[in-house]
Amino acid sequence: MFHKRMNRWRVPKGAELTEMDKKILYYQNKGCLVPTRKLIKTPEQIEGIRRSGVINTGVLDLVEENIHAGMSTAEIDKMVYDYTVSHGAIPAPLNYEGFPKSVCTSINEVVCHGIPSEDEILEEGDIINVDVSTILDGYYSDASRMFIIGKTTPEKEKLVRVAKECLQVGMEAAKPYCFVGDIGNAIEKHARKNGFSIVRDLCGHGVGLEFHEEPDVEHFGKKSTGMLLVPGMVFTIEPMVNMGTWEVFIDEEDGWTVVTEDELPSAQWEHTFLMTDNGLEILTH
Numbered sequence: 001m002f003h004k005r006m007n008r009w010r011v012p013k014g015a016e017l018t019e020m021d022k023k024i025l026y027y028q029n030k031g032c033l034v035p036t037r038k039l040i041k042t043p044e045q046i047e048g049i050r051r052s053g054v055i056n057t058g059v060l061d062l063v064e065e066n067i068h069a070g071m072s073t074a075e076i077d078k079m080v081y082d083y084t085v086s087h088g089a090i091p092a093p094l095n096y097e098g099f100p101k102s103v104c105t106s107i108n109e110v111v112c113h114g115i116p117s118e119d120e121i122l123e124e125g126d127i128i129n130v131d132v133s134t135i136l137d138g139y140y141s142d143a144s145r146m147f148i149i150g151k152t153t154p155e156k157e158k159l160v161r162v163a164k165e166c167l168q169v170g171m172e173a174a175k176p177y178c179f180v181g182d183i184g185n186a187i188e189k190h191a192r193k194n195g196f197s198i199v200r201d202l203c204g205h206g207v208g209l210e211f212h213e214e215p216d217v218e219h220f221g222k223k224s225t226g227m228l229l230v231p232g233m234v235f236t237i238e239p240m241v242n243m244g245t246w247e248v249f250i251d252e253e254d255g256w257t258v259v260t261e262d263e264l265p266s267a268q269w270e271h272t273f274l275m276t277d278n279g280l281e282i283l284t285h
């Protein structure tokens with residue numbers, strides 16, 4: 001039985017070691033999980049992802065301006081599709097592993113991967129996550145926001161706020177040459193402190209050249225565990241915060257919709273980030 005081999009940081013024969021090589025080799029020799037070279041984006045790739053992110057943000061801004069009680073989630077899907085293609089891009093979810101629509105719309109107890117539908121009408125008091133992902137010239141970006149439809153309960157308002165804070169707290173925990181676990185640790189602490197739980201079955205991810213790349217970015221865990229994060233890496237942080245239990249199930253009928261086990265509400269915010277020498281830069285602002 002073979003284990004999945006740990007990534008190996010390779011330096012071309014004869015090449016002089018850069019400061020980055022030295023740091024990565026130091027952690028590799030300690031047995032830490034390190035990135036492969038492919039996960040460190042070139043300046044050209046970063047520019048491509050940045051341009052993709054601009055369109056992705058445009059989509060979310062458009063949704064923010066137009067979302068209202070009485071509209072269907074299919075109308076959101078149409079807005080996303082039309083804006084994206086008219087800007088020369090492709091909605092990444094469309095046909096991704098069989099996903100049938102251009103965007104994920106996840107209302108109340110739906111954690112993520114909700115499928116837009118004509119029959120699903122937004123109601124006063126709903127909280128909804130709209131998760132938008134864009135491919136431009138082969139470069140991927142990925143971000144989501146929560147929207148409160150009209151006025152909701154103080155509990156749901158708090159959930160939406162704390163989920164946003166969790167993203168912020170995770171972002172601040174991410175320093176160059178930290179580990180994925182440092183981010184997750186900070187996020188889970190913040191959720192717990194507020195009486196909420198963190199979904200464990202879904203995580204953030206590397207992104208840019210593909211929709212989902214290494215590393216897995218878990219939103220819980222121990223400091224100094226998981227992959228080493230070095231400048232040039234691009235990944236999402238997207239904590240899913242539940243009012244009740246962290247446990248979830250997948251709707252059997254559609255095979256996609258992720259729902260909280262206790263059917264209490266869930267909230268999520270997501271950005272695509274670039275690790276720089278000074279910490280994270282948001283590419284989906």
Ligand code: MF3
Pocket residue numbers: 092093094096097099103104113131132133142238270
């Ligand atoms: N946008 C989701 C993420 O943040 C992935 C959605 S996959 C889809 O990773 F197929 F449901 F679109």
Ligand code: CO
Pocket residue numbers: 142204205236238270
């Ligand atoms: Co994502």
